[in-house]
Amino acid sequence: MTRSVYVTGIDRGDGRQVVELGVMELLTRQVDRVGVFRPLVHDGPDRLFELLRARYRLSQDSATVYGMDYAEASALQAEQGTDELVSVLVDRFHQVARAFDVVLVLGTDFAATQLPDELSLNARLANEFGASVIPVVGGRGQSAESVLDETRNAHRAYAGRGCDVLAMVANRVAREDRDGIAERAAGRLPVPVYVVPDEPALSAPTVAQIAQALGGRVLLGDDSGLARDALGFVFGGAMLPNFLTALTPGCLVVTPGDRADLVVGALAAHSAGTPPIAGILLTLDEVPSHEVMALATRLAPGTPVLSVSGTSFPTAEQLFSLEGKLSAATPRKAETALGLFERHVDTAELAERVSAPSSGRITPMMFEHKLLEQARAERRRVVLPEGTEERVLHAAEVLLRRGVCDLTLLGPVEQIRKKAADLGIDLGDSQLIDPATSELRDLFAQKYAELRAHRGVTVELAHDVVADVNYFGTLMVQEGLADGMVSGSVHSTAATIRPAFEIIKTRPDTSIVSSVFFMCLADKVLVYGDCAVNPDPDAEALADIAVQAAGTAARFGVEPRIAMLSYSTGTSGSGADVDKVRAATELARSRRPDLKIEGPIQYDAAVEPSVAATKLPGSEVAGQASVLVFPDLNTGNNTYKAVQRSAGAIAVGPVLQGLRKPVNDLSRGALVQDIVNTVAITAIQAQDPSPGPAPVPSEHSSEKASQQ
Structure with a gap:
């Protein structure tokens, strides 16, 4: 029932x-x-x-x-x-x-x-x-x-x-x-x-809702600005110096349209982030001159300026009667609401009491929910080197509203604040650091010079290197000032992970760094490796990838059944490529005899039970593989993209594995949700203090290749 x-x-x-x-x-x-x-x-x-x-x-x-x-x-x-x-x-x-x-x-x-x-x-x-x-x-x-x-x-x-x-x-x-x-x-x-x-943010109307309720004209502002919450109202009538002291974060400024001084002053304060405002509402159907409006656009692009025909008093009456509503047009409010619910309701206890019938399937949405829930369970700090990138800021807002992790954003601090203010994003108590001016720069230069002394790196040279946001972020992770790092939305893979190779290095139980993608299909999640890092791994490296991928899969709730892929299944084929996979399979089995591993095996025999029944009857893996290890980067990268585009799968990754501490790369085409997922994965990786792969459960519980 x-x-x-x-x-x-x-x-x-x-x-x-x-x-x-x-x-x-x-x-x-x-x-x-x-x-x-x-x-x-x-x-x-x-x-x-x-x-x-x-x-x-x-x-x-x-x-x-x-x-x-x-x-x-x-x-x-x-x-x-x-x-x-x-x-x-x-x-x-x-x-x-x-x-x-x-x-x-x-x-x-x-x-x-x-x-x-x-x-x-x-x-x-x-x-x-x-x-x-x-x-x-x-x-x-x-x-x-x-x-x-x-x-x-x-x-x-x-x-x-x-x-x-x-x-x-x-x-x-x-x-x-x-x-x-x-x-x-x-x-x-x-x-x-x-x-x-x-x-208060939930009951606060958005600027768009105010414009609709009051029949206001939108003179300036983009969709992001109109989505801002009006957390309060400041009515402008005083002279500019006194008016500026009355501004509060997230307020909507209400002033007669002929007060150009207050319009420019409020937008200048917003641009400086002291404080960021929701927007401006002009009364009396008065509109400042073209020159003033042009200046307003340059001061705070995207910040909404509305105009209404009424006077201030009846406008105020209408404003104070408005209440914000959750709707499809207010996704930020939805994130705030969910964050509030999840902080104050024991969702694990309530889920157990609900006891909804499990379908036995793992959908993309279920997998994404699990990521956020798992990350939130043991909150960690993740550093985001690309602090001025719009997608990163939007992702940071989601992560903060949902209480997923603590964040450090790198970049010129005033630029980050201004960009966030222009987007109407509240970064809360996030840590903002400019590597170029940080007091940590000298310490990090000394540390990096010591690590790379064998390469002839001096403290003077290191001082320039560590000003790079990816090197600075990696050193924060290495020194325990952050638990993990996510970058790559505007940087190349090499720029993102090279510092990790130089500074964090590989775990003692592995010889290489590799990657996996979580491929979220309609009814299950598969783990693909390695599709982003190692061009042509030998048998030793391939075995390493398989063991690492098993640990990553288990850590994220996917029972590892590993298929070592080749163009041949079982003993039906021969040749150097098949022999490499066969040797890798034996090495992986010897290292982790507790794992279910099959190879060499073709993709269809690995995932389709009817094919498996013919090609490898009786196999514990064939027909039900959950971890698929590709023989080389060419095969893996093309296959994950083919499945992503042709089957409509959601590809989450690449997730790097083998490093002592978590650093993950983004596709330069990453969407906001991709960044949210990758940060959550990084936070979960940082929760595990053990250096080796996660234990295997007894029951079910992007578009770049790197250059090292």
């Missing part, structure tokens, strides 16, 4: 979209077919479902998501009674449930619904759906004692109506009360109570 989770509340204003999004994230980590059902819906687009559909790539027909609208439900209940209303909704729910492994049910919103005793209706629907319930209590503006009372009463209300209550969530509580409420709630109820603090 399909497992369903029903997220509901007791009143409006509980901000439960954060919980609904968090539960959806949790469910998609466990199964790949998650449906959504909202029994009752208001007219107009459903922002949350559109967000879920976009974020989780849902294929569900939107027509099946909704039971009926509130007006229809109210009329049906009035004419034929509650039993008939429930009967119709149950039928429509089961149409969805039959098509999915698990269903997330979004309860009614208690907002002008004209339905009597809405709580009882939610409880009855949950019972009829066979769904477990997560009630959410809103705590905004309430005392700690009131929140505790509301939570206990809500549990009693749903449990008393026969509901299977999974957990309680007290949401939007005052930050200063959060820990005290959580401590007092612990053990008071027979289910866990999760306490989530209020987050």
Whole structure:
């Protein structure tokens, strides 16, 4: 039977979209077919479902998501009674449930619904759906004692109506009360109570939402600027010196359109990062001169400037009534919401209580979820040498909002701050370092000179070398100031990993550095190696790659069944290339007799059970290989690209293996999500203190080649 989770509340204003999004994230980590059902819906687009559909790539027909609208439900209940209303909704729910492994049910919103005793209706629907319930209590503006009372009463209300209550969530509580409420709630109820603090960024409207609500004209600004959260409002009327002292980070400046001095002053302050603002809203339908607007564009490109026709007072009334909403158009808010949920909800405990049926498949989304979850479990610091690159900054924002790891960004500090401000990105407490001016430069020069003295490197020469961001970042890792490094979005592979070869060097149990790609197919994850580093490994190196790849696979939850690939399977062929693979297979087996290794074997026999049954019957690997080791770089690089492009696979990597400490390379075409995944992988690699490959589990648990 399909497992369903029903997220509901007791009143409006509980901000439960954060919980609904968090539960959806949790469910998609466990199964790949998650449906959504909202029994009752208001007219107009459903922002949350559109967000879920976009974020989780849902294929569900939107027509099946909704039971009926509130007006229809109210009329049906009035004419034929509650039993008939429930009967119709149950039928429509089961149409969805039959098509999915698990269903997330979004309860009614208690907002002008004209339905009597809405709580009882939610409880009855949950019972009829066979769904477990997560009630959410809103705590905004309430005392700690009131929140505790509301939570206990809500549990009693749903449990008393026969509901299977999974957990309680007290949401939007005052930050200063959060820990005290959580401590007092612990053990008071027979289910866990999760306490989530209020987050101003979630209720803050974006500049785009303000423009839409006020009918404003966008005079300047790009999509990134319009996506900024307006965390507050500063109304400009004072002279410039006093006005500048009133600016706060993320504020929207509201000023009459004829105050060119305040417009230029606010944008100049933003450009300097003191502080970065969300944008400017001009009233009275006045627009500064062409010269002023041209200067504004140069001062803070991308920063939005809006114009409205109203005066400041009615504009202020409208602004203070606006509240930000989670939607497909606000992906940053989604990252903030998920980060908030994951920091304050024990997702491992909740996932265990949900007990969604596992499909036995690993989808790309499930793999990506697992990466972030695993990285977050033991937080590490990763250094990003390309601190002024836009994609890196966007990735840094995602990583910080989700609480994946701590970050150090390298580059001219003021340039990083200005670029982040222009993009509307809050780097939080990230460490920003300019290698050229850092006090660490002299120390690193001394260290590098000592390491490379045999190559004739002097301290003077080293002083110039370590100013390079990749050398500086690598030395931070070597000296324990960072746990790992990710670079390569604008640097060549050689520029990224050469410092690692010179400074960090290989682990004592291996002779080479190699790489793997995680190939995320529709229903499984395969590990390909080596597709990025070693052009023509000999048998010794090939065996090393196989053992390293097994350890990497196991560390990331892929049970290693290793296929040593060749153009021949078993003993059917001969020749130097086949002999190399055969020798490598024997070497790998001798080094790790606990591993399942087959070779030489052709690709089709390695991954297709029907072919394996003919070519290698009885093999533990054939037909079900998870780690595929290619005989050379030419074969590996072309194969991973062919599978990536032709099969629509997501290629995560290259992930370097064999170094004493983790350093990973990016493709220069890397997308933001690619960077996020690679940083998460690097953080996970840094969690393992052991120098050797990870142990093998007993059960299932980019576009460049380098030049050394």
